[in-house]
Amino acid sequence: MLRLAQPAYQRMVGHCLDGLPLEACGLLGGHVDTAKADVCYPCRNEAQSAKLYSIGIDYMHAERDADARGIEIIGVFHSHTHTDPYPSPTDIAQAVDPAWHYVIVSLRDTAPMVRSYRIVDGTVVEEPVVVEGR
């Protein structure tokens, strides 16, 4: 299960909407042991694409901030502008850390759909997402 603090959830979805028509992306900071994401770090999509995303130096800045707060980067999110909130073959192939939560925000419909997955050795398992504090 991924637990998202309400402000982090709102910032994540807002960043995805702001990024249209391109894919938007960012990182989630929190605690591995409780799977709780307290902080959303919106990042620039260096790919500047509606189909791909890539996070560059913003990752380093997010990591520094997370260090200062005593938390860790525990996941990544990106938007799918016109498709289901399910990891694409590219997402699966490039999943970097089996301990991370991989969140997809689908903007296909009027209301954003948020889903989270664990991706380990190419195997994708969906996990529940709980928004806390609302």
Added chain:
Amino acid sequence: MPVDVNLPTILRQHAGGQKTVKANGSTLQEVFEDLVRQFPGLDGQVVTDGALHKFVNVYVNDDDVRYMDKLNTKVADDDVVTILPAVAGG
């Protein structure tokens, strides 16, 4: 010359769980060679076939070495080398 090397979470297991380690060298190539000497488990994780691994981004201070001299980028005392996974998808 020692520099600090920040390791991403996924590589720390190869360095005794350390987040930051010291390594010697005047270029990035030498720093990574020293890193592997100290922590053999890092072999092939950052440099493969003589080039930076394509799923890794490396920064010297705030500069992406892809836009510098890649492995030939010079480093000096007190520089900070940061290794991060290339986070990307579609």
